[in-house]
Amino acid sequence: MNYKILCSDLDGTLLTTKSDVSDFTITEINRLKPQVKVILVSARMPSAMTYLQQDLGIEEQPIICYNGALVLDGEKELSSVHIGTEHLQLIYELAEANETKLGLYYNNEWYVEMDSERVQKEIKYTKTTPIFRPTAETLSDWKNRNIGAHKIMLMSTKENADALYPILDEQLGDHLNLYRSNDTLIEVAPKSVSKLSAIKSLLQEDESLTDVISFGDNYNDIEMLQYSGHGVAVGNAREEVKAIADAVTLPNIENGVADYIKKHLVI
Structure with a gap:
């Protein structure tokens, strides 16, 4: 197989642990990168991705952050929604009524009201640090700066998330993408962008989606895998993702992406 671009999700896909790529993955990416662009595609914020770019030696490539809401090329902002x-x-009012806390993200800014086990996990796994302040204060600040959120993370209990999700979907589903990342977390993103739309925006004149091989594991990867030239699901992917993928590789903790590259991508 010969492709010009490799696009990979991070958490549950390229990352062998919760926060790092393996030496095997680094070796395989190093083998590819002289002839294949390697682009990281994630729901993460920029600073939670750039250290992985450095580990992989692909800092010269753009990154797709927040599921496509922010695309950066180094310090240059290519697109932002x-x-x-x-x-x-x-969302804040509905969350407050539901005893749900918000994590608010804009570029490399991350705001939460209070510390929690969930916040500590994200600090550990993404190697980033939030600013602690009341959500109302953040919203006021952003209104004055004429900016908004690239991503919102709603952190709750399973019971509260079960109750809140359909309310959000009914009132905001036509305007925003809602994504249940696990039983206690709901992610909210702009409706007009996706991982796929961001990949399309980066294609050069002599490139098309058929030149792209992509890897993923979760619902927000389905469109990317479906429309890439070749979409590969890792072994731990959701069954719905495996069902639409062109191929399935080993789980992420078994270096599924690197194993597939080694066996199928000949340079």
Whole structure:
């Protein structure tokens, strides 16, 4: 197989642990990168991705952050779509009524109201640090700066998330992408962008989606895998992702991406 571009999700896909790529993965990416662009595609914020770029030696490539809401090439912002203040305020009010806390993200800014086990996990796994302050203060600040959220993370209990999700979907589903990342977390992102739309925006004149091989594990990877020239699901992927993939490789903890590269991508 010969491709010009390799796009990979991070958590549960390229990352062998919760926060790092393996030496095997680094070796295989190093073998590819003289002839194949390697682009990281994630729901993460930029600073939670750039250290992985450095580990892989691909700092010269762009990164797709927040599931496509922010695309960066080094310090240069190639595209940015955020959730507006009117939707932010409504989400905040619905979350407060549901005893749910918000994590608010804009570029490399991450704000939470209070520390928690979930916040500590993200600090550990993404090697980033939030700013602790009241959500109302963040929303006021962002309104004054005329910016919004590239991503919102709603952190709750399973019972509260079960109750809140359909309410959010009914009131905001036409305007925003809602994504249940696990039983206690709901992610909210702009509707007009996706991992696939961001990949398309990076294609050069002599490139098309058929030149792309992509790897993923979760619902937000389905579109990327479906429309790439070759979409590969890791062995730990959700069954719905495996069902639409062109191939399935080993689980992420068994170096599934690197193993597939070694066996199938000849340079």
